[in-house]
Amino acid sequence: MSDFNAVDDQTWRDEPAEENDLECLDRHKGGCSGAVEYRMALSATGRQFPRCDAHWGKRLDEQEGINQRYPSLQPSDFDPSYAGESWYEDE
Numbered sequence: 001m002s003d004f005n006a007v008d009d010q011t012w013r014d015e016p017a018e019e020n021d022l023e024c025l026d027r028h029k030g031g032c033s034g035a036v037e038y039r040m041a042l043s044a045t046g047r048q049f050p051r052c053d054a055h056w057g058k059r060l061d062e063q064e065g066i067n068q069r070y071p072s073l074q075p076s077d078f079d080p081s082y083a084g085e086s087w088y089e090d091e
């Protein structure tokens with residue numbers, strides 16, 4: 001009987017997963033360190049994702065490179081339809 005009780009006791013000690021803990025979006029890449037928090041949105045969707053300190057730092061570095069290579073905003077005076085309108089005006 002005492003053996004049965006021991007097994008039963010272990011079953012009750014099976015604690016639920018920590019559902020409230022945030023998991024780093026890049027945890028599959030490994031190398032997580034620091035606190036995992038929702039970081040400010042970097043994409044146009046405005047969605048926020050939880051990342052650890054280490055991966056958030058890397059993400060910021062990546063984003064900086066992307067912004068330099070591909071400016072997200074066109075120049076305000078860039079209008080491809082402007083030339084087209086005047087081109088056929090005399091027809």
Ligand SMILES: [Zn+2]
Pocket residue numbers: 024025026027030031032033051052053054055
């Ligand atoms: Zn991470």
